[in-house]
Amino acid sequence: MSGHSVDSATRRRLADATLAVVIGALVVTVAAFDADTAAVDYTLVALASAALAFYQTAPRAVLAVATASGAAYVLHAHPGPIAGLPVLAAMHTAARAGHRGWAAAAGGLFLAAYLATGPTTQQVVERTALLAGWFLCAVVTGLADRNWQAYLRQTEQRALEAERTREEAALRRAGEERLRIARELHDSLTHSISIVKLQAGVAVHLARKRGEEVPxxxxxxxxxxxxxxxxxRATLEILRTDEPTGTPALLVERARAAGLAVDLTVTGEEHPLPATLDRAVYRIVQEALTNAARHAGQAKVDVQLRYGKEELTVCVDDDGSAEPDRAPMPGIGLTGMRERVTALGGTLHTGPRAEGGFSVRAELPLGEAG
Structure with a gap:
């Protein structure tokens, strides 16, 4: 559970406890002005009010305790309408949770108990009618609050759906743009580079054929x-590929097959990752291994995936020729890697190691990122 969820749960529990204390204090204060109030009456009021602190987790149980304690209190002490506050609050929360039938039944039971008390019939009827109006309002407001919460959830769901649709459209447009760029590069640069390579090869061949020293x-x-x-060709392959075609382990196997000394270490509890995070991990390892193969020479590369409770750490270290006092110029690969990590709310550290070689370290949050 994240810290935000813990704080929210704590605030809810404090709010529930505050509600129980306020209602209990109000009913006890009114009861204190009645000289006939006995200790058992205070106990019943305290029990009915204290139950309200748990209304979010067990609304029906709270409703039963508040109604039973409140009915016993009015039958024993014959108090005024204020004694119905705990039952009123319990009915509201039960109706809000969808238990309107239970709320109506509890209200009827309490009103029946209240109707059996009082010095005169007129006072009993007036007070019972007042309480009935309060209870009706409690049930109606509970249902209204429930409907409002449902409306908010539907609105939020529609907003998330619209956001997901926009993201899908953006990804589709980005994919189309990648394919267009790949076609342009293939049609222009591939031909030109092939001509240069071919002409250079012919010149080298002719020079060697004539017995001349090749410049x-x-x-x-x-x-x-x-x-x-x-x-x-590698760039065109990346541009034409929307999703990773493997896992970091497969990348390591390919690098080994190409002659690079690579070790892979996975620590922590490995589990499936969200698509965006999984793609980012794949690209980070892919780019880091590509850079190691190009610039580290005959170096040994260590790839580490460390699964924590809240973040995933990706480390790719080599013992190549990079020097600590000479920071490399950030190329397109490292820049793209940093943009990918930043978009997910993570941090990226790249640079030469103190003991020699180069290090790539990405810390990616495991929650909903980006």
Missing amino acids: PALLAIQEAGGEAMREL
């Missing part, structure tokens, strides 16, 4: 062209 710049162009083509 280093030409070899660099050939190698850069091949690397650019590989990166472009």
